Structure formats: structure tokens, C-alpha cells
Amino acid sequence: MQVSVKDNLGLFSGQVNVLMVIRRLSLRVLAWIIGGACLSACISACSFVKLNEETKVFYSSTVLVGSISSDMTWDKPVVVAAYTKHQGKLEIAHYTVLHEPGAYELIVPKGEYAVFAFGDANGNLMLDEGEPVGLYASTSIVASGTGVVAELNFLISNAAQTAIPTGTVVATPASGSKLHSTQIGAIAELDDAVFSSYAGRGAYWAPVDFFKKTGGNIYFLEKYDPAKIPVLFVHGVGGSPQDWKYFFEHLDRSKYQPWFFYYPSGASLDSMAYLLYWKMVNLQRRYHFDKIYFTAHSMGGLVVRSFLSNYGAQFPTAKLFVSLSTPWGGDTMADKGVRYSPVVVPSWNDMQASGRFVQTLFQKPLPPGLDYYLFFGHGGSYSLLRSANTDGSITLASELRADAQADARMVKGFNESHVSILSSPEVFRQYAAVLASADQKNAVATLTDNGNVQVAFTYEMQDKLPKTDPLLLLTPVGTGAAREQIILPVSAGDSGREFGPFPVGEYEATVFAYGFKTVPAKIPAVIASGKKPALTFSLVPQGVLSGYIGADIKAGDNPAGSYRQPHQHIRIVSITLKGENENRILTPEYGGKDRGAEAYMAGQDYSYQSSFSFVGLKSGRYELLVEAEGYQPYRQSYLIVPGQYDYLKPIDLTPLKK
Incomplete structure (x- = not known):
């Protein structure tokens, strides 16, 4: 029997089509499992093409963060944009809108x-005549295609300038649309389409597109009320704020104010944990709440846990964390997705049961003073795709990881599925009881074991320059010195404010601000119930150059918006800084305790492992030289201006050729 070329092609084509159908079906099932029941819609070939593009962009982008202030009274919207110039014209790479x-x-x-x-x-x-404008003009901003560039702070004013001409347009608003603020505390209408389940699913499959259009933010449902306790709700995979509708409707709004963290759940969890930190530190500085409760569903619990364990030391106000149906042990289907899928959603990498994120999630403890409650569901039906018991999406083994149970004050199970746990009256009754218990515990502690402190500080500099927001540091001494150091973010405008409550005891207090020397370096303070020590500091501008050698990374290890860890295994021979009439050399300390903050406050240059800091520098240009075993020397020139702290991105060293 002869078979024509045409028949051969047809047979081959048929085989390919069958294989493609099987593969697509497998990927749909895989995506449904990893994405949860809410993502059960079929995924088209076009979706995978879009996801492939999104993934490439995500792993070749950098997030720029900073703060805009004004030397005038301006409480109206602000547009912020990153741009390049091509043939003399501004080309906008990305812009965002703040409501103030x-x-x-x-x-x-x-x-x-x-x-x-x-x-x-x-x-x-569009920049119109009379509107204030400003430019970050310290240096050009180099985006490496990874991580974060921070501290890009500057002023807007009516001062004459030529860099951004009147009439500059960043985009054309859609007809009838209202501007969407990506700034903390924006008041949200929960029924708005941007907060819909459809939008949440889109944020999963197209995280960069979502971030560009909507951002990631902590929203309020009402104006901030200092008499009410903030409760921050964090959704899971493919989720949106509307997932929490039942909780919002039944929460006692006379006691609590619901906030929600809305983020692209397809992005790296490291990136989203850092974004949550960035939002929280600015919320703390703005509103000075003395307590906050966290509530997270599914993968949102992983984001919150990462935030609390890595950055929780700066938030003594964090008092409660409740997780619902969180896959603490990851998901083996994510492992399969990363291994077999032609396109990988970035968050799959972090959801892998065998991956770095899940394996290291419990290496750092939750902050002291925070109570954790673990809620889980066991009402899932049997699945041919999973041999283990599930809540319909996540295995009970993952929900009940031993490390998570060990942290919990209470582990409570419910006959609910992964989705229904968010609308269960029984679950909410137990949740309300947990809130009431936390209220009672914190009220008793506030009355008996806490006190406040009043802190004033003055910047000895021109008012026309942006001021670095400081940290209030309280280091326990004497009796009770075993307590943890208290680190509280405060605002440059907080001078004279009363802070607390803090645990009673003896402390050494100081205010830490990059680019400034604190005078005096520290003040003894006794915090006691009913007493309020008053502390006064001056912040004197000084030149500072500080940074660190970044850990060696592979492609994808430091995605857009994530914090890159310092190198843990490098052996640095010396770090030299040369300037006019300056020649300083540091040899890093290894082992023992990192004394970086203490050395900075004492006006001492210091290096610990791969980090370094030079202080008390005069204005001018300096050359940095880093020499390390097994690496080529690193040389770079920096312009130092006292009172202006420029973020120094992690330094990459090039290995010597073997």
C-alpha cells in the first residue's frame, strides 16, 4: 500500500493535533489546580502566548520606588512617570497616579x-501652567532588569525649570474614566470593576500588565479612623478584594476598619512581600496606628508570613495574624507546572513544595508580640488528580505543615472547601471570637505593661530639599534587656509626636535617618505606665555611602520588585573609598553580631560580611574599590551630597576566570 506525501502530512498533522489537545488539556487541569477552583476557566493558546510575553517582561524589569513631597500646600492628585529621551522627545516607560x-x-x-x-x-x-513639578535629578536611574531601586525621593514645586516643559502629556485619559490612585489609603468602592473576580484572575495571568494599569496597593473602604483597629485582608491566587465580601459585611465596623491588599497574584511572592512591606511602612508613617491585624486566604498567607518574618521587626504594631486555607507546604502541582509547562506563572516558582521560597519560609520567626491562628478547611471532594485529602484545591498535609502548627496559638478545622471557607457563618463566628480575644489581650497590656514616649527632631538643612524619613530605635538596657529592640518607622514631619504604647522598661533611644548624623547619638529613656519621657534630637547632614555585595543569583532569582539578599559566602579582602584628601579602608568583620546601626550612630565606618558603610563624608566625588577573593576588583565613582541619601543598588562582582 502506497501512502502519498499528502497522506503522510495529514497523518502527521493529526498526530500533532491529538498531542496538542492532550497537552493543552493537561495544562488546563494543571492551571486549574494551581490557580484554585476560581480559575477553572479554560486557557486558550492565546492566553499562553500572552503569559509567555508577561513572564519575559516580569523577569527583565525593575521596580522603582520613592516618595513625592511638596514645598507648598498641595493635596490634589500627583502624576509620577519614568521616562527616557529619544531624539529630544520624552518617551514614557510607565506612569502612575497618586491622589496626593x-x-x-x-x-x-x-x-x-x-x-x-x-x-x-x-x-x-498633562502638566498645565501653574501646576507644581519636580524631577529626580541626582543621577540617571539604572534599572538592571531585576529587583528594586529605592529611595528615589524628590520635591514638586513651582520653581522655574526647563527639563519638563508645560504641556507634557504622559497619557490620554479614557473618556468618562476616573483616575485610579495607587497610593496607600485610597478609598475604594468594592463594586468597582477593577476589584472584581474577573480583574483578579487577569492579575494572575498578566501580573505586569495589571501592575502597570492598576498597581498593587492597600485600599480603604472609608477614611482612616484612629479609634478603630485596622484589619488588613489579603486575597489568594487569582483573588480580589471581593473574595472578602462576606467578612466585610459581617465585621463589626464600629470597632474595626477593613483594609485590603490588592496585588497581582501571578507575580513572585518575594516581590509581593516586599511590596506589602513598602505599603505598610508608608501607612505606619502616615497614620501611626498602634495595632493592626492581618487576615489572609490561601497563597496570601504565604505573602503575609514572608512579610512578617523578614520585615516584622519594624512593625511592633502587628498583633494578630489569621490564615485561612494557606498551603504552608506548597503545592506539588506547582512543581509539575514548573517542570512540564511551556510557560510558567512566576508565582508557581514560589509555590513549589520543593522550592526555595517554601523551604525557607519558616527559617525566621514571626515577630514577638504577634499571635497567629491557623484556620483550615477539610471539605473538599475526592479528586482523581490528587491521592491525598484536600479542601478541594490544597492538600491537608500542606495546610497543616508542622512548622505552621508549631507557631499557632490555635489550629481550627472546618468542613468547608477552599472557596466556601470565605463565606461560612461558622468560620466567621470563630474569626470574630479571635478578634475579640486579641482586643482583650491588647487592652490589658496597654493599661498595665506599656507606656509612651514623645520625640522631637530637627533637620539642620534647607527646607527646599526632601528629608529622609527616620526610624525610631528603642534598645532595651538593664533590667529586661533580653527584650527585642523596637524599630518604628516615623515620618519626617512627626517631630514632637507621641509614640507608643511600648513595653515598660529602660531603653537607649535614638532617631536613625540615612544621610544625617544624630545629635546626641542616643538618650536614656525610662518608659513606664502613666509617664511620658520627652526626647529631643538634631539631625545634621552628613555624606554617606553604604551598600552591599549582592548574593550570586541565577535567572529568575531576583525578579522585579524583590529584595536581593547580601552575599553570605564571599570573602572580602578590603573596601577602599578615595576622595579629595580622603582615603579610607575597611576590612569586614565575620562572625558575631552585626553592629552596623550602632557604628552608624557612633559616626564610625563599618563593614560586616558583605555590607559596608562610610559616614561623615564631605560633598564631592569618590571612588569605591572592592577587592574580594576569587573575584575581579570592583571600581565605581559616586557623587556624595550630605543630607541626600542615594540608594546604592546591590554590587555585582565578576568571578576571576579559571
């Missing part, structure tokens, strides 16, 4: 950028 001056985030591809901002009173996304 404050913190911002931008995401840009690898390259060099400048950032500008202007007040946008009429919301037309």
Missing part, C-alpha cells in the same frame, strides 16, 4: 531612566 503627594512605584524594563512628577489638579495627565 506620597509614595509611588513604577515598573520599567532594563535601561537608564529619569523620573519626574507633577501636580494634576484637573486629572488630564
Whole structure:
């Protein structure tokens, strides 16, 4: 029997089509499992093409963060944009809108950028005559295509400038649309389409596109009320704020104010934990709440746990964490997805049961003073795709990881599925009881074991320059010195404010601000119930150059928006800084305790392992030389201006050729 070429092609084509159908079906099932029941919609070939593009962009982008302030009274919207210039024209890489001056985030591809901002009173996304404008002009901003570039802070004002001409347009607003603020504390309408389940699913499959259009943010449902306790709700995979509707409707709004963290759940969990930190530190500085409760569903619990264990020391106000149906042990289906899928959602990498994120999640403890409660569901039906018991999406073995149970004050199971646990009256009754218990515990502690402190500080500099927001540091001494150091983010405008409550005891108090020397370096303070010590500091501008050698990373280890860890295994021979009439050499300390903060406050240069800091520098240009065993020498020039702290991105060293 003869078979024609045409028949051969047809037979081959048929085989390929069958294989493609099987593969697509497998991927749909895989995506459904990893994404949870809410993502059960079929995934088209076009979706995978889009996801492939999104993934490439995500792993070749950098997030820029900073803060906009004003030397005038301006409480209207602000537009912030990153741009390049091509043939003399501004090309906008990304822009965002704030409802008033404050913190911002931008995401840009690898390259060099400048950032500008202007007040946008009429919301037309164009710089009009009379609107304040400003430019981050310290240096060009180098985006490496990974991680974060921080501390890009600057002022907007009516001062004359030529860099950004009147009439500059960043975008054309859609007809009839309202500007969406990505700034903390934006008041949200829960029924708005941007917070819908559909939008949440889109944020899973297209995290970069979502971040560019919507951002990631902590929203309020009402104006901040200092008499009510904030409760921050964090959704899971493919989720949205509307997932929490039942909780919002039944929460006692006379006692609590619901906030929600809305983020692209397809992004790296390291990146989202850092974004949560960035949002929280700015919320703390703005509103000075003395307690906050966290509630997270599914993968959102992983984000919150990572935030609390890595950054929780700066949030003594964090008092309660409740997780619902969180896959503490990861998901083996994510392992399969990473291994077999032609395209991988970035968060799958972190959801792998065998992956770095899950394996290291419990290496650092939760902050002291925080109570954790573990809620889980066991009402899932049998699945041919999983041999283990599940809640319909996540195995009970993952929900009940031993490390998570060991941290919990209470482990409570419910006959609910992964989704129904968010709308169960029984679950909410138990949740309300947990809130009431936390209220009672914190009320008793506030009355008997805590006190406040009043802190004043003055910046000895021109008012026209942006001021570094400080940290209030309280280090226990004498009796009770075993307690943890208290680190509280405060705002540059908080001088004279009363802070607390803090545990009673003896402390050494100081205010720490990069780019400034604190005078005096520290003040003894006794915090006691009913007493309020008053502390006064001066912040004197000084030149500072500090940074660290970044850990060796592979592709994907330091995605957009994530914090890159310092190198743990490098052996540095010396770190030299040369300037006019300056020649300073540091040899890092290894072992023992990192004394970086203490050395900075004492006005001493210091290096610990792969980190370093030079202080008390005069204005001018300096050359940094880093020499390490097994690596080529690193040389770089920096312009130092006292009172202006420029973020120094992690340093990459090139290995010597063997």
C-alpha cells in the first residue's frame, strides 16, 4: 500500500493535533489546580502566548520606588512617570497616579531612566501652567532588569525649570474614566470593576500588565479612623478584594476598619512581600496606628508570613495574624507546572513544595508580640488528580505543615472547601471570637505593661530639599534587656509626636535617618505606665555611602520588585573609598553580631560580611574599590551630597576566570 506525501502530512498533522489537545488539556487541569477552583476557566493558546510575553517582561524589569513631597500646600492628585529621551522627545516607560503627594512605584524594563512628577489638579495627565513639578535629578536611574531601586525621593514645586516643559502629556485619559490612585489609603468602592473576580484572575495571568494599569496597593473602604483597629485582608491566587465580601459585611465596623491588599497574584511572592512591606511602612508613617491585624486566604498567607518574618521587626504594631486555607507546604502541582509547562506563572516558582521560597519560609520567626491562628478547611471532594485529602484545591498535609502548627496559638478545622471557607457563618463566628480575644489581650497590656514616649527632631538643612524619613530605635538596657529592640518607622514631619504604647522598661533611644548624623547619638529613656519621657534630637547632614555585595543569583532569582539578599559566602579582602584628601579602608568583620546601626550612630565606618558603610563624608566625588577573593576588583565613582541619601543598588562582582 502506497501512502502519498499528502497522506503522510495529514497523518502527521493529526498526530500533532491529538498531542496538542492532550497537552493543552493537561495544562488546563494543571492551571486549574494551581490557580484554585476560581480559575477553572479554560486557557486558550492565546492566553499562553500572552503569559509567555508577561513572564519575559516580569523577569527583565525593575521596580522603582520613592516618595513625592511638596514645598507648598498641595493635596490634589500627583502624576509620577519614568521616562527616557529619544531624539529630544520624552518617551514614557510607565506612569502612575497618586491622589496626593506620597509614595509611588513604577515598573520599567532594563535601561537608564529619569523620573519626574507633577501636580494634576484637573486629572488630564498633562502638566498645565501653574501646576507644581519636580524631577529626580541626582543621577540617571539604572534599572538592571531585576529587583528594586529605592529611595528615589524628590520635591514638586513651582520653581522655574526647563527639563519638563508645560504641556507634557504622559497619557490620554479614557473618556468618562476616573483616575485610579495607587497610593496607600485610597478609598475604594468594592463594586468597582477593577476589584472584581474577573480583574483578579487577569492579575494572575498578566501580573505586569495589571501592575502597570492598576498597581498593587492597600485600599480603604472609608477614611482612616484612629479609634478603630485596622484589619488588613489579603486575597489568594487569582483573588480580589471581593473574595472578602462576606467578612466585610459581617465585621463589626464600629470597632474595626477593613483594609485590603490588592496585588497581582501571578507575580513572585518575594516581590509581593516586599511590596506589602513598602505599603505598610508608608501607612505606619502616615497614620501611626498602634495595632493592626492581618487576615489572609490561601497563597496570601504565604505573602503575609514572608512579610512578617523578614520585615516584622519594624512593625511592633502587628498583633494578630489569621490564615485561612494557606498551603504552608506548597503545592506539588506547582512543581509539575514548573517542570512540564511551556510557560510558567512566576508565582508557581514560589509555590513549589520543593522550592526555595517554601523551604525557607519558616527559617525566621514571626515577630514577638504577634499571635497567629491557623484556620483550615477539610471539605473538599475526592479528586482523581490528587491521592491525598484536600479542601478541594490544597492538600491537608500542606495546610497543616508542622512548622505552621508549631507557631499557632490555635489550629481550627472546618468542613468547608477552599472557596466556601470565605463565606461560612461558622468560620466567621470563630474569626470574630479571635478578634475579640486579641482586643482583650491588647487592652490589658496597654493599661498595665506599656507606656509612651514623645520625640522631637530637627533637620539642620534647607527646607527646599526632601528629608529622609527616620526610624525610631528603642534598645532595651538593664533590667529586661533580653527584650527585642523596637524599630518604628516615623515620618519626617512627626517631630514632637507621641509614640507608643511600648513595653515598660529602660531603653537607649535614638532617631536613625540615612544621610544625617544624630545629635546626641542616643538618650536614656525610662518608659513606664502613666509617664511620658520627652526626647529631643538634631539631625545634621552628613555624606554617606553604604551598600552591599549582592548574593550570586541565577535567572529568575531576583525578579522585579524583590529584595536581593547580601552575599553570605564571599570573602572580602578590603573596601577602599578615595576622595579629595580622603582615603579610607575597611576590612569586614565575620562572625558575631552585626553592629552596623550602632557604628552608624557612633559616626564610625563599618563593614560586616558583605555590607559596608562610610559616614561623615564631605560633598564631592569618590571612588569605591572592592577587592574580594576569587573575584575581579570592583571600581565605581559616586557623587556624595550630605543630607541626600542615594540608594546604592546591590554590587555585582565578576568571578576571576579559571
